[in-house]
Amino acid sequence: MAAGLFLLPTLLVFGVFAWWPIARSVQLSLQFTNLVDPAVWVGLDNYANLFADPLLWTTVRNTVWFVVLALLFGYPLPLVMAVVISEVRRLGGLFRVLVYLPVVIPPVVAVLMWKWFYDTEFGLFNQVLTAVGLGPMPWLQSTATAMPSLVLEATWAHAGSTVLIYLAALSSVQTELYEAAEIDGASIWRRLWHVTLPQLRAVLLIMLLLQIIGTFQVFTEPFVLTDGGPEDSTLTILLLIYRYAFINGDFGMATALSVLLAAALALLSAVYLRLTRTWSTT
Amino acid sequence: MRGQRSNLLACGVVAALVLPAAACAGQTTSDDDGKVKITVAGLFPTTQEKNRQAFLNEVKAFEKANPTVDITPTESKWEAKTFAARLAGGQLETVFLVPLTEPQGLIKRRQIAEITEEMKRLPHVADFDQRALAPATGQDGKVYGLPTSMFALGLIYNRDLFTKAGLDPDSPPKTWEEVRTAAKAISDRTGLPGFAQPTTNNTGGWTLSAITYTYGGRIEKEQDGSFVPAFTEGPTQRALEWLAAMRWQDKSMGTQHLRNAGDLQQDFAAGKIGMMVATPSTYGDHVTKFNGDPKLFGVAALPSAGTLATLTGGSMAVVNPKASAAQREAAVKWIDHYYLRPRYDTTVAAQRAQADASDKVPVGMPRVPFYSAAVSGPIQEVERKNANVPLDNFKPYEQGVAAQQFMTEPPVAAQDLYAALDTALQAVLTRAGADIAAELRKAEEKVQPALERAQQ
Numbered sequence: 001m002a003a004g005l006f007l008l009p010t011l012l013v014f015g016v017f018a019w020w021p022i023a024r025s026v027q028l029s030l031q032f033t034n035l036v037d038p039a040v041w042v043g044l045d046n047y048a049n050l051f052a053d054p055l056l057w058t059t060v061r062n063t064v065w066f067v068v069l070a071l072l073f074g075y076p077l078p079l080v081m082a083v084v085i086s087e088v089r090r091l092g093g094l095f096r097v098l099v100y101l102p103v104v105i106p107p108v109v110a111v112l113m114w115k116w117f118y119d120t121e122f123g124l125f126n127q128v129l130t131a132v133g134l135g136p137m138p139w140l141q142s143t144a145t146a147m148p149s150l151v152l153e154a155t156w157a158h159a160g161s162t163v164l165i166y167l168a169a170l171s172s173v174q175t176e177l178y179e180a181a182e183i184d185g186a187s188i189w190r191r192l193w194h195v196t197l198p199q200l201r202a203v204l205l206i207m208l209l210l211q212i213i214g215t216f217q218v219f220t221e222p223f224v225l226t227d228g229g230p231e232d233s234t235l236t237i238l239l240l241i242y243r244y245a246f247i248n249g250d251f252g253m254a255t256a257l258s259v260l261l262a263a264a265l266a267l268l269s270a271v272y273l274r275l276t277r278t279w280s281t282t
Numbered sequence: 283m284r285g286q287r288s289n290l291l292a293c294g295v296v297a298a299l300v301l302p303a304a305a306c307a308g309q310t311t312s313d314d315d316g317k318v319k320i321t322v323a324g325l326f327p328t329t330q331e332k333n334r335q336a337f338l339n340e341v342k343a344f345e346k347a348n349p350t351v352d353i354t355p356t357e358s359k360w361e362a363k364t365f366a367a368r369l370a371g372g373q374l375e376t377v378f379l380v381p382l383t384e385p386q387g388l389i390k391r392r393q394i395a396e397i398t399e400e401m402k403r404l405p406h407v408a409d410f411d412q413r414a415l416a417p418a419t420g421q422d423g424k425v426y427g428l429p430t431s432m433f434a435l436g437l438i439y440n441r442d443l444f445t446k447a448g449l450d451p452d453s454p455p456k457t458w459e460e461v462r463t464a465a466k467a468i469s470d471r472t473g474l475p476g477f478a479q480p481t482t483n484n485t486g487g488w489t490l491s492a493i494t495y496t497y498g499g500r501i502e503k504e505q506d507g508s509f510v511p512a513f514t515e516g517p518t519q520r521a522l523e524w525l526a527a528m529r530w531q532d533k534s535m536g537t538q539h540l541r542n543a544g545d546l547q548q549d550f551a552a553g554k555i556g557m558m559v560a561t562p563s564t565y566g567d568h569v570t571k572f573n574g575d576p577k578l579f580g581v582a583a584l585p586s587a588g589t590l591a592t593l594t595g596g597s598m599a600v601v602n603p604k605a606s607a608a609q610r611e612a613a614v615k616w617i618d619h620y621y622l623r624p625r626y627d628t629t630v631a632a633q634r635a636q637a638d639a640s641d642k643v644p645v646g647m648p649r650v651p652f653y654s655a656a657v658s659g660p661i662q663e664v665e666r667k668n669a670n671v672p673l674d675n676f677k678p679y680e681q682g683v684a685a686q687q688f689m690t691e692p693p694v695a696a697q698d699l700y701a702a703l704d705t706a707l708q709a710v711l712t713r714a715g716a717d718i719a720a721e722l723r724k725a726e727e728k729v730q731p732a733l734e735r736a737q738q
Contacts, residue, residue, distance in 0.1 A: 034391045034392050034393055035366055035369050035370040035393065036369065036392060036393055036603045036604060037392065049731070049735055052731045053731050053732070054727060054728055054731070055728060119538055120536075120537040120538045121536055121537055121538045122538075122554075136537070138537075138712070140540050141537065141538065141539060141540055141712045142712060142713075143712075143713070225540075226482070226540055227482035227483050227540070227542070227704075228482075229481065229482055229540050229704070229705065229708045230481075230539075230540060230708040230709070230712045230713075231705055231708050231709050231712070231713075232705055243701070245366070246362045246363050246365075246366070247362060247484070247697050247701070248387070248695075248697060248698065248732070249365075249366065249387060249388075249391050249393070250735075251366065
């Protein structure tokens with residue numbers, strides 16, 4: 001009884017701000033509404049319309065491509081940075097601040113700053129590249145380089161938080177293990193491979209899952225930098241949801257796609273957790 | 283990466299939270315005093331003190347003349363992202379302003395009220411220029427909104443760069459071929475893009491549709507009782523070929539092409555663009571928002587490739603669909619009092635022009651008249667007397683626009699059409715040798731399901 005009472009405020013907050021909206025989203029995905037007249041049940045029509053839209057598969061491909069690139073570059077980089085910073089004997093605090101600084105900048109401000117960096121005519125990157133004889137690069141202006149450019153900005157903007165988490169995890173690794181490895185003559189790489197990574201395994205696995213979920217929801221970068229272009233090459237699932245809801249006023253299709261994305265991520269998470277259950281504990 | 287979160291989810295949660303309230307969140311009709319209560323958007327911010335005070339004075343004057351109406355003004359502006367949540371939550375004003383690109387979609391979704399009967403009781407209703415009413419006239423012939431400002435797209439050009447390129451700024455291009463020649467001259471002499479075309483946020487498709495009209499084409503047509511894309515028929519392809527020639531043969535458009543109309547305005551004010559397609563009203567942002575030099579701002583009528591046509595931009599006042607009959611009546615009266623009266627009453631026009639001028643808001647820009655020449659002529663004279671814009675810079679526009687046919691937004695799924703054309707434009711301007719016909723076919727395939735959905 002007492003436990004139930006203590007839980008009640010949390011249940012209320014989650015109920016009102018999380019579970020009920022989720023249930024309403026599922027309901028909306030089965031309705032047509034103009035937000036004025038009573039909503040009309042349309043069965044699976046919104047889902048059928050969604051699968052008839054050729055842009056759906058474009059956005060799925062683009063989002064998966066973003067996730068893959070973000071994992072390739074954005075996943076190992078914070079770990080490397082955390083290990084390097086933890087090894088630095090002096091100015092470690094300064095490096096921590098420098099790494100975390102991009103996270104403090106408001107996301108839209110940071111993205112707009114990168115918009116200027118990427119400008120092909122007056123941008124910082126091409127001015128530097130041209131000065132050393134390597135430029136100019138098309139950056140956001142080409143279907144080949146637009147998505148990697150978004151990943152570069154996203155990695156810069158979000159790596160700081162992950163680095164801090166890894167640093168905290170690194171500080172919990174028992175120093176005796178490193179001392180024993182050193183006495184056994186292990187090099188820095190062998191210490192990293194045989195001591196650091198196994199000790200961080202649980203954190204690494206959960207960070208990977210969070211990153212997959214987070215990157216599947218990429219929105220700000222393509223919204224501000226490219227509007228999904230060029231030629232839909234950076235049109236992501238969330239940007240398509242935005243267009244359905246706020247450009248076309250079609251909340252049925254927007255929530256249908258939101259529900260599908262949530263279901264796909266939930267399934268992916270369940271499979272991932274099942275596959276990695278033993279890895280994280282042994 | 284871990285921190286990736288979307289504002290969209292928050293928007294979704296907000297929308298989901300407010301939606302159930304929609305059924306019971308109609309407009310408050312009257313209080314204990316029996317007055318009809320309406321809220322009206324459009325109150326000027328405190329940075330425009332004279333206009334703000336004038337607006338509040340007009341509210342008082344209206345309430346005095348209509349003692350049964352109680353008005354609450356707000357500063358809110360049209361925002362696509364918040365419109366749905368505000369409508370569903372009962373927070374949307376009784377009278378609100380929307381860009382000219384929006385009414386057809388709002389009519390289709392029944393998200394604005396029909397006001398035909400209320401409009402018929404307004405003064406000078408017989409003198410309305412139908413071109414001004416067209417953007418908010420439904421396919422059923424009924425009226426769903428009234429104009430508050432309207433401008434026809436033209437060619438905005440940098441007079442200073444024209445001079446530097448050896449061109450005559452008083453004789454701007456009248457055809458797209460002349461634009462191409464001028465763009466090359468500007469680019470060759472100054473190294474800056476001679477012509478710039480937006481390609482994102484649907485603004486590329488919007489301006490490309492205007493160019494298509496001047497080639498004698500359409501981007502949407504009615505066929506067997508339903509609307510289908512028409513941009514694969516030739517004129518749009520010729521317009522894109524013209525752009526491709528400037529981009530890849532002449533190299534007169536620069537290399538930065540993933541931009542919207544707002545980005546171009548900013549670069550134009552900074553003197554980095556020779557020419558672009560926009561409305562003369564961009565002069566306002568040019569001088570007030572981007573601190574551009576008024577002298578370099580030149581405007582000509584939209585050039586042509588055989589057909590004298592243009593597309594209109596601006597805003598319309600529309601009424602909340604949840605408004606009661608009494609509120610609709612009061613709302614339309616307010617629209618007439620504040621937005622239409624200065625277009626037919628010379629005394630009010632003079633007062634408004636003087637308030638604008640003292641707030642340094644541009645006065646004297648050529649606008650699309652709402653009424654016939656007999657009514658609009660004296661108003662234009664009043665505005666000219668109080669003008670604070672370089673009138674000579676607008677002459678080429680005024681001389682050309684009079685003969686042009688004003689086109690309206692495509693009636694079905696306009697934003698989807700513009701988005702599809704954005705993509706085709708991006709292909710043409712960012713990829714050398716792009717197959718234009720194939721890109722237009724791809725755009726057609728992409729937009730077809732959206733048109734079908736919109737007509738179900």
